[in-house]
Amino acid sequence: MEAHPHALAPAGSPTLGSLPVQPLLTAEFDADPGSVYRRLRSSYGPVAPVGLLGVPVWLVLDYREVLEVLRNESRWRRDVRHWRARTQGELPPDWPLLAGYEVRQTMFMDDEEHRAARRTHHASLRPFQDARSPEGWELRAAVARYADELIALLAADSGRSGFADLGAQYTRPLLLMVTTKLFGCPVDLGDELVMDLWRMLDGGPESGPATGRALAAFTRLAAHRRARPGDDLTSYLMLADPDLSDEQLGRELFMNAVYLNDITGNMVLNTLLEVLRGNATVRRSLSAGQLGETVNRAALANPPIANMCFRFAARDVRLGGFWIRAGDVVCPSSAAAHQDLLAIGASHLVGSTVSTRAHLGWGAGPHQCPSAARELGQLIVTTAVGRVFDHFAQAELTLPADQLPWRSGPVVRGLRLLPVRYELADDAPVLRPAELSRTPFAHPGEGQTRGLLAALRRLMSGARRNI
Ligand code: HEM
Structure with a gap:
């Protein structure tokens, strides 16, 4: 993770709203989400812009980046009031996931x-x-x-x-x-x-x-x-x-x-x-x-929560290949992170087996x-x-x-x-x-x-x- 303590995203770096996004929830995702995560990773790297029921979201795919988002609470906030698209009224009022996110409880x-x-x-x-x-x-x-x-x-x-x-x-x-x-x-x-x-x-x-x-x-x-x-x-x-x-x-x-x-x-x-x-x-x-x-x-093979709750960037921060802007929404994917972890474990570069306790089934941070x-x-x-x-x-x-x-x-x-x-x-x-x-x-x-x-x-x- 690159630390840019008080940096602002460089002018001209693509914003979430400006990027073309592919819808995440497709028939292919239904049948084989692993292939969708692999394709997104090979197109974009550890973080990919996707459409979630019509709303653009940064999907965090790689284990290291997912851990960073889960653990670093000063950079990645949970309170939905940090979500710029929501405060600026850009979300469709009947967006199906909004009802759950509006229930203010411990998680948020x-x-x-x-x-x-x-x-x-x-x-x-x-x-x-x-x-x-x-x-x-x-x-x-x-x-x-x-x-x-x-x-x-x-x-x-x-x-x-x-x-x-x-x-x-x-x-x-x-x-x-x-x-x-x-x-x-x-x-x-x-x-x-x-x-x-x-x-x-x-x-x-x-x-x-x-x-x-x-x-x-x-x-x-x-x-x-x-x-x-x-x-x-x-x-x-x-x-x-x-x-x-x-x-x-x-x-x-x-x-x-x-x-x-x-x-x-x-x-x-x-x-x-x-x-x-x-x-x-x-x-x-x-x-x-x-x-x-x-x-x-x-849980490592198939985590009980595939894609965890949204986090919101507290300020501009570079994650994977992109600059995430303050107030952007990111979704850390434990399923994609496990796929990444298992690939690392199997690779000759690491050469060791992954501890089963490294799974994110219980979250982190x-x-x-x-x-x-x-x-x-x-x-x-x-x-x-x-x-x-x-x-x-x-x-x-x-x-x-x-x-x-x-x-x-x-x-x-x-x-x-x-x-x-x-x-x-x-x-x-x-x-x-x-x-x-x-x-x-x-x-x-x-x-x-x-x-x-x-x-x-x-x-x-x-x-x-x-x-
Ligand atoms: C096998 C069962 C369970 C699994 C796999 C599980 C998994 C998780 C995960 C992954 C999170 C973090 C989500 C995130 O960071 O976005 C979480 C949070 C939480 N879980 Fe569990 N959980 C389980 C059972 C339970 C049970 C039985 C309860 C209570 C009766 C519970 C209460 C909570 C609470 C209160 C939080 C929110 C913590 C916070 O935001 O600080 N969980 N759980």
């Missing part, structure tokens, strides 16, 4: 305001992080129990051997059950919420209304828990910062829900896929019992996933993946890996479904109807265990309808 704060918000997240997550605390113990037990229940439900629905979609029938309901438990929320948040989080991230025409609906749901939850506090994250966030209004708490929960459902779900499904498609190193680490290593390898959240995410992913391979004697993909349907949006590349033919192990869990109705899907004492089975089935069929 800088400096002391940001550090204080992170302290609140840490304090509220800490009880769940510690396996010896009652909350931590209970959450760990609940994740494993929910996974077992979903596998048992699958057996009740489709038999001890058969066909299943590990997305709609396992991963998504599992994460919704964990969210329900962790947030202390009523069961009716349901499948539509997950779909609204998808719609927001994918930037389709529905993303504005979907963001509004999800925010309203979490604001209602905040008000509900303020009136009836419990041993849940929502109540602990309020305890950690009593000044949080219901609206701000709703915004923070909304962001956590994105990570807990969509991003954690991608990490579960990507890890399962890498194992099922026969990635040899992933399989080796799994059979050696190193589940954490398996997850790292899968001041906005990286808070350690308590990361431990929670890791716990959920390793439990979810581990339970599948504990309970399935056999599982194989029913589609060739290159024909699996992906959601390939501006932020995530995630599997829409993960169809498998399976055979359960002899000791896999079985649920009898009487046990199903007792499953603790929500907080005890709130009368929410009624209709669990119906709720889960609705969730699964709803998720299938929406893909």
